[in-house]
Structure formats: C-alpha cells, structure tokens
Amino acid sequence: xxxxxxxxxxxxxxxxxxxxxxxxxxxxxxxxxxxxxxxxxxxxxxxxxxxxxxxxxxxxxxxxxxxxxxxxxxxxxxxxxxxxxxxxxxxxxxxxxxxxxxxxxxxxxxxxxxxxxxxxxxxxxxxxxxxxxxxxxxxxxxxxxxxxxxxxxxxxxxxxxxxxxxxxxxxxxxxxxxxxxxxxxxxxxxxxxxxxxxxxxxxxxxxxxxxxxxxxxxxxxxxxxxxxxxxxxxxxxxxxxxxxxxxxxxxxxxxxxxxxxxxxxxxxxxxxxxxxxxxxxxxxxxxxxxxxxxxxxxxxxxxxxxxxxxxxx
Amino acid sequence: xxxxxxxxxxxxxxxxxxxxxxxxxxxxxxxxxxxxxxxxxxxxxxxxxxxxxxxxxxxxxxxxxxxxxxxxxxxxxxxxxxxxxxxxxxxxxxxxxxxxxxxxxxxxxxxxxxxxxxxxxxxxxxxxxxxxxxxxxxxxxxxxxxxxxxxxxxxxxxxxxxxxxxxxxxxxxxxxxxxxxxxxxxxxxxxxxxxxxxxxxxxxxxxxxxxxxxxxxxxxxxxxxxxxxxxxxxxxxxxxxxxxxxxxxxxxxxxxxx
Numbered sequence: 296x297x298x299x300x301x302x303x304x305x306x307x308x309x310x311x312x313x314x315x316x317x318x319x320x321x322x323x324x325x326x327x328x329x330x331x332x333x334x335x336x337x338x339x340x341x342x343x344x345x346x347x348x349x350x351x352x353x354x355x356x357x358x359x360x361x362x363x364x365x366x367x368x369x370x371x372x373x374x375x376x377x378x379x380x381x382x383x384x385x386x387x388x389x390x391x392x393x394x395x396x397x398x399x400x401x402x403x404x405x406x407x408x409x410x411x412x413x414x415x416x417x418x419x420x421x422x423x424x425x426x427x428x429x430x431x432x433x434x435x436x437x438x439x440x441x442x443x444x445x446x447x448x449x450x451x452x453x454x455x456x457x458x459x460x461x462x463x464x465x466x467x468x469x470x471x472x473x474x475x476x477x478x479x480x481x482x483x484x485x486x487x488x489x490x491x492x493x494x495x496x497x498x499x500x501x502x503x504x505x506x507x508x509x510x511x512x513x514x515x516x517x518x519x520x521x522x523x524x525x526x527x528x529x530x531x532x533x534x535x536x537x538x539x540x541x542x543x544x545x546x547x548x549x550x551x552x553x554x555x556x557x558x559x560x561x562x563x564x565x566x567x568x569x570x571x572x573x574x575x576x577x578x579x580x581x582x583x584x585x586x587x588x589x590x591x592x593x594x595x596x597x598x599x600x601x602x603x604x605x606x607x608x
Numbered sequence: 609x610x611x612x613x614x615x616x617x618x619x620x621x622x623x624x625x626x627x628x629x630x631x632x633x634x635x636x637x638x639x640x641x642x643x644x645x646x647x648x649x650x651x652x653x654x655x656x657x658x659x660x661x662x663x664x665x666x667x668x669x670x671x672x673x674x675x676x677x678x679x680x681x682x683x684x685x686x687x688x689x690x691x692x693x694x695x696x697x698x699x700x701x702x703x704x705x706x707x708x709x710x711x712x713x714x715x716x717x718x719x720x721x722x723x724x725x726x727x728x729x730x731x732x733x734x735x736x737x738x739x740x741x742x743x744x745x746x747x748x749x750x751x752x753x754x755x756x757x758x759x760x761x762x763x764x765x766x767x768x769x770x771x772x773x774x775x776x777x778x779x780x781x782x783x784x785x786x787x788x789x790x791x792x793x794x795x796x797x798x799x800x801x802x803x804x805x806x807x808x809x810x811x812x813x814x815x816x817x818x819x820x821x822x823x824x825x826x827x828x829x830x831x832x833x834x835x836x837x838x839x840x841x842x843x844x845x846x847x848x849x850x851x852x853x854x855x856x857x858x859x860x861x862x863x864x865x866x
Contacts, residue, residue: 380697
C-alpha cells in the first residue's frame with residue numbers, strides 16, 4: 296500500500312486587497328510514496344514544498360485534487376494519530392519545559408497516561424536532550440528547538456513522518472544525528488517524507504526524490520535513475536601548453552596548468568575531441584567519466600522548459 | 609468533554625498562569641485593602657455599599673480586560689507563532705481547539721474571580737465586622753459577572769478567529785461598551801421610527817446585553833435577585849456564548865493557516 300497518494304492536489308491563493316487575483320502555489324501534483332521509504336521532496340525556496348506539506352497536514356485546504364495518507368483521506372482526523380509532523384523552523388509554547396510540552400503533545404496524540412512519562416523521557420534521550428527536560432523552551436537555542444521538534448514528531452511512534460527542512464538550524468553534528476535518526480526510522484519500518492533544499496542530505500538518505508519548482512513537479516524517481524538521465528560528461532587531459540583552435544571549438548572552457556591541459560566535455564563530444572587531439576599529435580594523458588550528482592540534475596530541472604529541452608527525459 | 613478539549617483548556621490555563629496574568633490579583637488586593645481602610649474612615653453607614661460597589665466593579669473590569677486581551681490572541685497568536693501547526697497535525701479537530709481555548713480562558717477567569725471574591729468578602733468583614741444575610745446576594749452578582757466573562761471571552765475568540773489582535777480588541781471592547789448600554793439602545797429603538805427603528809432594534813438584540821447582567825447596584829443596596837432572572841440570564845449568556853463560539857468554529861474550520 297502507498298503511504299502517500301497525491302492526486303492532482305492544487306492550491307491557488309487569492310492575493311491582493313481590493314482586486315483579488317489568483318496566485319498558484321501548487322500546480323496539479325500527482326505523487327505516490329511507498330511505505331518504508333525515505334522520500335526527499337526537493338526544491339528551492341518558494342517552490343511549493345511547505346504548501347504541499349500544509350495541504351497534507353490539513354492546515355490549508357486544496358483548491359482541487361485529493362490525497363490519501365496510509366489509505367485514509369487527509370481530512371479524516373483518525374489518520375493523524377499515525378503521522379508525525381515537524382514544521383519548518385518550529386516554534387513551541389515557550390512557557391513550557393521540554394518535558395511538559397512533549398507530555399502535552401502525547402496527551403493530544405492519545406498516548407495512554409501510564410506510557411506518557413516513559414515515552415517523553417525516551418524520546419528526549421533519543422534527540423540528545425535528556426539533561427534539559429526541565430528547562431523552559433524560551434531558554435533553548437535554535438538547534439535545541441529543532442531537536443524538540445523532531446522529538447514531538449516521533450513521540451507517539453507514528454508510522455509516517457513528515458519533516459519540513461529537518462536539518463535547518465542544526466550544526467554539522469546535529470545534521471549527522473538527524474540523518475542517523477532518519478535511517479533508524481527507516482530500519483524500524485517507518486516512512487519518512489522530508490522536504491529540503493540541501494541536496495547532499497537528500498542524496499545521502501533518500502530512496503527516491505521528487506523535485507518541485509514554481510509549484511510544479513519537475514521530476515521524480517530514485518537518485519541513481521535521475522542522475523543517469525542527465526547527459527554525462529568526461530574529463531580529458533592531455534600534454535601541452537596551448538589549446539589549438541579546432542579543439543577550442545569543441546571545448547571552449549579548457550584550463551591550462553603547467554604542461555597539461557584539462558577539458559570537460561559532454562559524452563557526445565568525447566570522440567570528436569580525442570580525434571582532434573590526435574590530429575594535432577597531442578599526447579592524451581587521461582579520459583575520465585565524471586559522476587553526475589543530484590545537484591546537476593536539480594539545476595537542469597530548475598532551468599526554464601526551453602533550456603531543459605536538451606536534457607534526455 | 610473530550611479529553612483533547614480538556615488538555616487544550618488546561619494548557620491555556622497554564623499559559624495564563626505562567627504569563628503572570630494572575631498577578632492582577634496583587635493589584636486588586638492592594639486596591640481592596642486601601643479602599644476598605646479609607647472607606648472605614650470616611651463613610652458612615654454606607655461602608656458595605658461602597659465596598660460591594662467598588663469590589664464588584666473592579667472584579668468586572670479586571671476580568672473584562674483579561675478576557676479581551678487574552679481572548680483576542682488565543683487563535684491569532686497561535687497562527688502567527690505557528691504553534692498551531694503541531695497541534696492540528698495531531699488528532700485534534702479545529703472545533704476542539706476553539707472550545708478548549710474557550711474553556712481554558714473561562715477557567716482562568718473563574719479562578720481569578722474566585723480569589724478576588726475572597727478579597728471582597730474579607731473587605732466586607734473588615735468594614736462590617738461580621739457577615740450579613742444580604743451578603744449572599746454578592747455571590748449572585750459574582751455569578752452574573754462570570755456570565756459576562758463567558759460572553760466576552762466567546763466574542764474575543766470569535767473576532768480572533770478571523771481578524772488581527774488589534775482589530776479583535778477594538779471589536780470586543782466596542783461590543784462591551786455598547787452592550788453595557790444595551791437597555792438604553794433598546795429604549796432608543798422603541799422610540800425610533802421607520803428604518804432607524806429596525807436598525808436600532810436589530811443592533812439592540814445583536815449586541816450582548818451586559819446591562820441586564822449587571823446587578824451590582826441592586827446587590828450593594830441589599831436587594832435580592834429573583835430566581836427567574838437568574839435562570840433567564842443564565843440561559844441568555846449560555847446561548848449567546850454558544851452562538852459566538854459556533855461562529856468562531858465555522859470561520860476557523862474554513863480558514864487556511866498560511
């Protein structure tokens with residue numbers, strides 16, 4: 296069963312004070328996330344990631360389309376005991392201590408009274424905050440609040456987790472810990488759907504990713520499949536201290552270092568470049584394929600439709 | 609009451625206590641102590657009347673200010689600070705959130721009124737040296753004040769569900785002032801003609817009738833309150849508060865939390 300099924304989910308806001316005009320925050324979105332996967336929802340700021348998450352959480356209502364979470368319509372409140380949600384830059388009731396806040400959320404999530412204290416302590420230890428459970432949240436740093444946010448999301452042992460920018464505000468060690476936590480959740484059979492614009496996190500963690508830009512889904516699939524769809528590049532290095540004209544025509548950006556020249560060209564131009572170098576009687580040192588990163592795919596997908604036309608689908 | 613409403617209510621109460629809302633009790637205690645000592649020295653035979661009038665009016669005004677200034681932020685502050693996101697992403701329905709908030713603030717006001725009432729009775733004991741049978745009617749006046757709090761809390765929540773805190777405060781305070789003169793508005797409507805009569809009558813019945821819930825003067829003069837009036841005013845306040853709450857729920861249910 297799909298953990299998340301999104302069918303044509305659309306959101307249009309009316310903006311302006313006197314003369315209202317529609318502003319499309321999310322174009323019809325179709326997406327399916329399987330149970331047990333870590334799914335990355337990628338896009339630049341303002342792409343529609345948070346809008347999608349808010350729609351799924353029932354915080355804003357769709358203009359069209361529908362979605363099902365764990366087989367239940369998103370407007371069914373019973374489904375919400377099965378999910379955990381970390382909003383972007385979370386803010387909590389700062390007059391409460393971390394333990395009081397989590398106990399309150401445990402009450403709202405329907406955790407039985409006898410288990411609450413134990414679960415609160417366990418989850419605080421899991422996010423690395425066991426010693427500050429009695430401290431008021433107004434004294435917490437941004438990174439500590441992010442950890443509390445993660446704690447409240449996993450507190451009631453949900454099957455499906457939604458994290459909106461979970462690494463935001465964390466130092467490198469904190470980011471590493473969150474990545475480890477997400478891996479642990481996956482091994483425990485949970486589904487994790489997280490939005491981010493930090494591509495290295497997505498590349499390291501995700502089974503599949505989707506890329507959204509200007510409210511429109513630009514691509515979805517496993518990281519390896521997506522990156523293999525981008526035209527590959529090769530690095531060619533040869534001996535010499537200048538670039539002949541016919542070589543420059545094939546590779547306009549060559550870098551000369553001492554007595555070697557380096558050029559990066561598309562795979563399609565590789566043979567032509569090698570032939571040109573041979574005609575010039577230049578000695579080739581190496582020809583190395585360059586691994587395509589998610590970042591390159593991401594950048595390609597963010598280009599306007601015309602510019603991206605050269606990319607193989 | 610569902611357990612979720614109870615938890616939201618108790619958290620709202622805890623927020624008020626931690627935000628030092630009950631510190632107003634100190635100001636009230638100082639006011640009552642000073643007034644009692646002063647009244648004991650300058651008035652002859654009307655000490656009780658002055659203490660009851662002053663004490664109950666102060667309770668009413670302190671409570672109204674708390675109800676309006678906390679009530680207007682109950683929803684809008686949660687949206688603005690985004691604390692609502694982690695509540696509504698749980699199995700909490702929007703109407704439960706509104707009702708829980710209402711009961712939380714109402715509970716705060718009841719506790720606040722309870723402690724202030726102790727202050728009034730201590731002041732009465734100080735100036736009269738003993739309690740009188742008529743002092744029991746002070747409890748009825750206090751009950752009517754609590755009914756006023758329920759109405760103004762529900763109205764503050766209603767405005768908070770769709771407008772900014774500043775506008776909500778203006779609306780709620782305006783209704784409090786107009787409602788305090790509701791009987792005069794009804795008298796004006798009865799004398800007016802044509803469209804003005806319709807408009808004035810509509811407005812007179814739409815605004816909460818705080819005037820009929822104000823029995824401070826009667827109680828201060830030792831007059832009793834009819835049981836029928838207590839029943840009818842209770843029903844009026846409950847229905848009015850319930851309608852305002854329903855309005856708040858209807859608006860909030862449809863609202864996009866951007």
